[in-house]
Amino acid sequence: MLEAQFPDEDAPSARALDEERPVTAAAVLPGGRAAQAVAAPLLAYGRRYGVLLALRAGGSFSAQETATAHHLARLTATRLAHARRHAAVQRTAMDLQRALLAEPGRPHPNLELATRYLPSGSSALVGGDWFETVRLHYGRTLLVMGDVMGHGLDAAVDMNAYRSHLRYVASTDLPPHRVLRQLDAAVAGEESRRPATCLLARVDPARGIAAFASAGHLPPAVIGPDGAAGLVDVPVGPPLGTGVGGYELVTRALTPEETLLMFTDGLIERRGEDIDASLSRLARMRLSVGAGVEQLLDEVLLRLDGLHAEDDVAVLAARIRHHPGTEAAGPVESCGRQGP
Known part of the structure; x- marks a missing residue:
């Protein structure tokens, strides 16, 4: 698993969640290679589902690429929210039916x-x-x-x-x-x-x-x-x-x-x-x-x-x-x- 180190005290993923917006930061990859990270929060319907984190070695993310990462994070969070709601409805229906038929x-x-x-x-x-x-x-x-x-x-x-x-x-x-x-x-x-x-x-x-x-x-x-x-x-x-x-x-x-x-x-x-x-x-x-x-x-x-x-x-x-x-x-x- 690739683990990057960030010079700042706060990792960009934590800042992205706190600020509820994409955050870019400098990073150092194993071996001392310089990189840039962009973190986009997974937010949907007022709930946090995590962070989308992307790393690029030897270059930086453009404003358009950062916006694309943010858009992808929003879509992912929406899909996660729908999947969890669907699973909750399914569990409720199954529990109801099992109780009725037991x-x-x-x-x-x-x-x-x-x-x-x-x-x-x-x-x-x-x-x-x-x-x-x-x-x-x-x-x-x-x-x-x-x-x-x-x-x-x-x-x-x-x-x-x-x-x-x-x-x-x-x-x-x-x-x-x-x-x-x-x-x-x-x-x-x-x-x-x-x-x-x-x-x-x-x-x-x-x-x-x-x-x-x-x-x-x-x-x-x-x-x-x-x-x-x-x-x-x-x-x-x-x-x-x-x-x-x-x-x-x-x-x-x-x-x-x-x-x-x-x-x-x-x-x-x-x-x-x-x-x-x-x-x-x-x-x-x-x-x-x-x-x-x-x-x-x-x-x-x-x-x-x-x-x-x-x-x-x-x-x-x-x-x-x-x-x-x-x-x-x-x-x-x-x-x-x-x-x-």
């Missing part, structure tokens, strides 16, 4: 649950992906998967607002399609909120039924006891926040041998690929037989390369807890729909 509401004890949230490895920003569970009466649980459009702190804040609205509406124990209708109407009145997709699944273990409703979200999948995955045909209504409404309810039998899988688009979507092809890749999967929900979820992420997804990934796996000696209430239609 402990979703407790499902009923008769339901096994596993969740994962994976920020995108290709983006420095956090998205609005989220999941939630709401414990209802009579042993039922409402499972929620949502995705607010956009990234960054605003998306994370809107995600929190959707989650709060959802908890309030769900506490009234309405069917999923009516929960979406009320949530859509409530959020549509807040013009600053970004639209969001949302999938609801109300699981009733005692009856062996799952009831679904979707607001622009991708369909869930059910993994059978043989490890084969199949998509559930859920009518897709408009995203939340549009005020349009029009959500439908569809029911399906769900046994303790089956695992319900809900996810955001980051799990399956690939750049340049049609969404139907992405969903087909999921439906073609054959997973390990007899695996628990945690192991099954890890295998899904591994098989679909969730760790290297191009977007954030939120995914939830749920399974009715098997109680020996109990049977479902009776046969249920595999697909029944209800309108508004």
Whole structure:
């Protein structure tokens, strides 16, 4: 490392910071060679980030060169300020999202649950992906998967607002399609909120039924006891926040041998690929037989390369807890729909 000595008591870098302007000074390089130094403070938005120091042996800096060094220092300080602000916003958004997703509401004890949230490895920003569970009466649980459009702190804040609205509406124990209708109407009145997709699944273990409703979200999948995955045909209504409404309810039998899988688009979507092809890749999967929900979820992420997804990934796996000696209430239609 080249170290210059300055005849003056104060180094030009310290003077430049104190005076907040470029400073030139004579310097002596190792070996006794005479040189000149110019120091320009790195100042931006009233904050000091350091000093740009340039040395020239056997010559001096012209006024134009000194001005150029000063201009370069200002640009550098501005970039540093923007980078630090960006990093601070990213940390805030990530901390907010981790706090919100770390402990979703407790499902009923008769339901096994596993969740994962994976920020995108290709983006420095956090998205609005989220999941939630709401414990209802009579042993039922409402499972929620949502995705607010956009990234960054605003998306994370809107995600929190959707989650709060959802908890309030769900506490009234309405069917999923009516929960979406009320949530859509409530959020549509807040013009600053970004639209969001949302999938609801109300699981009733005692009856062996799952009831679904979707607001622009991708369909869930059910993994059978043989490890084969199949998509559930859920009518897709408009995203939340549009005020349009029009959500439908569809029911399906769900046994303790089956695992319900809900996810955001980051799990399956690939750049340049049609969404139907992405969903087909999921439906073609054959997973390990007899695996628990945690192991099954890890295998899904591994098989679909969730760790290297191009977007954030939120995914939830749920399974009715098997109680020996109990049977479902009776046969249920595999697909029944209800309108508004």
